[in-house]
Amino acid sequence: xxxxxxxxxxxxxxxPHVEGGVVTDVVLRRRALRYPIPPSLLxxxxxxxxxxxxxxxxxxxxxxxxxxxxIHLGMSGNLRLVDHATPVEKHDxxxxxxxxxxxxxxxxxxxxxxILWCGGNVLEHALLATLGPEPLEEGFDGDYLYERSRKRKQxxxxxxxxxxxxxxxxNIYASESLFLSGIRPQTAAGKVTRPRCQQLVAAIQQVLxxxxxxxxxxxxxxxxxxxxxxxxxxxxxxxGREGEPCHQCGTAIKQLRQGQRATYYCPHCQx
DNA sequence: CTTTGCACCTGTTGGC
DNA sequence: TGCCAACAGGTGCAAA
Numbered sequence: 001x002x003x004x005x006x007x008x009x010x011x012x013x014x015x016p017h018v019e020g021g022v023v024t025d026v027v028l029r030r031r032a033l034r035y036p037i038p039p040s041l042l043x044x045x046x047x048x049x050x051x052x053x054x055x056x057x058x059x060x061x062x063x064x065x066x067x068x069x070x071i072h073l074g075m076s077g078n079l080r081l082v083d084h085a086t087p088v089e090k091h092d093x094x095x096x097x098x099x100x101x102x103x104x105x106x107x108x109x110x111x112x113x114x115i116l117w118c119g120g121n122v123l124e125h126a127l128l129a130t131l132g133p134e135p136l137e138e139g140f141d142g143d144y145l146y147e148r149s150r151k152r153k154q155x156x157x158x159x160x161x162x163x164x165x166x167x168x169x170x171n172i173y174a175s176e177s178l179f180l181s182g183i184r185p186q187t188a189a190g191k192v193t194r195p196r197c198q199q200l201v202a203a204i205q206q207v208l209x210x211x212x213x214x215x216x217x218x219x220x221x222x223x224x225x226x227x228x229x230x231x232x233x234x235x236x237x238x239x240g241r242e243g244e245p246c247h248q249c250g251t252a253i254k255q256l257r258q259g260q261r262a263t264y265y266c267p268h269c270q271x
Numbered sequence: 272c273t274t275t276g277c278a279c280c281t282g283t284t285g286g287c
Numbered sequence: 288t289g290c291c292a293a294c295a296g297g298t299g300c301a302a303a
Contacts, residue, residue: 002296002297003296003297006296034297034298034299058297058298072297072298073296073297074296074297074298075295075296075297075298076295076296076297110295110297112297112298113297127298127299161297163297163298170296170297171295171296171297172296173296217296218296219295219296220295220296221296222296239296260294261295261297262294262295
């Protein structure tokens with residue numbers, strides 16, 4: 001479900017209510033997520049102050065002085081603030097209770113998400129250490145994408161979805177970015193010219209920023225820290241629009257499959 | 272090293 | 288209406 005804008009929306013929603021709070025309890029109802037939730041979450045976290053809520057790629061980081069809780073929402077996860085009166089529903093796997101009143105509740109039907117504990121430098125954690133640059137920060141520009149993509153035969157769409165190239169570009173925003181930059185998703189990454197790499201980077205940044213402003217994209221079930229959906233789906237140009245007219249030229253949007261993921265593009269606007 | 276395909280899991284949808 | 292296959296926003300890993 002969540003790509004970078006949805007994770008960032010979640011982070012912004014919960015941070016003001018969580019930062020500075022003390023974890024007074026942790027409730028594990030179901031430990032079998034993508035990785036088993038470590039027992040250290042129960043033993044090490046209670047009593048600690050959450051100093052900051054940060055994000056690296058699609059990983060949310062609850063930072064305490066002694067370490068970090070790493071949270072990934074997978075495909076279907078969400079994290080929201082509730083209280084004791086909120087009934088526990090199916091797939092509400094974990095509660096992190098803050099100051100005995102607020103509850104940070106992790107909900108994830110498919111359980112592709114993860115909650116991990118990392119003592120020490122979280123950026124050196126195996127899952128984070130080899131990630132590519134943040135798309136909205138320095139280090140991600142046209143020259144970087146151009147250099148990295150040389151000699152790569154993989155399609156440009158799959159290339160920009162590789163978190164070791166750049167983090168945060170998932171299946172929706174990959175299609176949208178390629179539409180905005182006028183590039184065919186099937187093009188070999190190594191054949192995209194330098195100017196087009198620059199356009200693509202600009203498009204990725206524009207799409208992600210716009211989506212964050214709209215509170216993310218809700219196709220079926222994404223909700224932010226307060227339980228609200230995102231509104232960016234209203235501005236999608238190609239994703240999920242197979243057969244519908246292109247907003248720019250009216251040509252029917254096409255769908256194809258790349259690496260068992262659906263890709264959408266306009267055969268006229270993207271070459 | 273690059274690339275591909277699979278696995279993980281549940282819920283929803285669309286076709287017959 | 289019911290059943291079943293296909294598909295869904297991610298990503299680490301084995302294998303080629």
